[in-house]
Amino acid sequence: MLVDAGLCYRNPSSQWCSPPHILPKDDGHRMTVDVREANKRVVQDFWQFAVKVKCEEIYSILTEEGVITPTRVLVGGTNIVAYVQSTVQAMLDDLLAYAETPEELLKLLRRVSTICEEKGLKLNPRTCKVFTTEW
Known part of the structure; x- marks a missing residue:
């Protein structure tokens, strides 16, 4: 099934493998590796x-051999999370949204639903929770 979906390929010559x-689950099974x-x-x-x-110099580092300027993102930079999220395609497992009013939440849910549809993402209605006050 994973091979047919293009998520994996057969590799009988691999020198590595991990056990699944x-x-x-309540609604079936889940494979972990x-x-x-x-x-x-x-x-x-x-x-x-x-x-x-344009940002390299901002992250310069003082060393015993003088100042060095990194060409790569350092852990701890203020915008690193947003930068990585915008750079890497990430699998979304949980989505949390908040709105002040039910009307605002419905508007937000419609927008999320539209984005999911445009991107080909599927939501499992059995695991979706809406209009809750806590997780």
């Missing part, structure tokens, strides 16, 4: 995202 776990062993063998990657040239 099928977990029961135990990637702990794979994670032990992967080099941690930092400094992936380039800083815009």
Whole structure:
């Protein structure tokens, strides 16, 4: 099914593999994959995202050898989360919205629904909660 959907491809020559776990859910099953062993063998990657040239100097670092200016985003930068979110396609698992009034919430829900439809995202009505006062 994952292969047919284009989410995976068959790879009989792979030197790596991780065990899947099928977990029961109220409405069926969910597959998770135990990637702990794979994670032990992967080099941690930092400094992936380039800083815009006009912002590089702002993040200069004082070292014993003088000032150095990074060309990559540093962890802790004020806008790093927004920058990464705008750069990386992320899988959205949970969506939380807030509005002052029911009318505003309906307007917001319509907008979210439109965006999901435009982007081909599907929402599971059995797991959607609307008009709640707490999560």
